[in-house]
Amino acid sequence: MSFSGKYEVESQENYEAFMQLIGIPAETIQKGKDxxxxxxxxxxxxxxxxxxxxxxxxxxxxxxxGKESEMETMSGKKFKATVQWDGSKIVVDFGKYKHSSEIVGGKLVEISEAGGVTFKRISKRLS
Incomplete structure (x- = not known):
């Protein structure tokens, strides 16, 4: 299934704990929470x-x-990484955390994991 489209965040789990863990400033976390x-x-x-x-x-x-690319993390750090397919998911190691994205029931499901904390974001398709 193609990932192409525009999506809006519908729900998030463990947002604050995950963002704190990867070093996002508290003020930024509060602004972005909702x-x-x-x-x-x-x-x-x-x-x-x-x-x-x-x-x-x-x-x-x-x-x-499958090719190394320059990427940017949620915290603004730039680095080189290689995105891979894992079945129908795309996966990448951002250094401090691992991230996967897939389309499930027409929604974009993103999961980031670091230090025992799993952050899950579900976004509905707008177009």
Whole structure:
């Protein structure tokens, strides 16, 4: 199934605990806690442009499955990583945490794991 589309956050589990664990400042966590940001994904085969749109800031990662790409973490740190397929999921190791994304029932399900904390975000498709 194609990831292409625009999604809006519907629910999040363990947001605050996870963000604290990966070093996001408390003020930023509070601002983002209830904000329904959007994610836009353009997929062409194994080539992706993945953007998360926040008030006043858009974070975009461009990558090709299986090829090293420069990526940016939630905390703004840039690094090189290789995104891989794991069945129907795309997975990447962001250093401090591991992240997977998949489409389940037409929704974007993202799971990030670090230090025993699992953060789960579900976003509904807008287009």
């Amino acid at each position: 904000f329904k940001f959007t994610t836009e994904v353009a997929q062409n085969g194994d080539d992706f442009t993945w953007s998360q749109i926040y008030p006043g800031h858009t974070m975009t990662n461009k990558f090709t499955i």
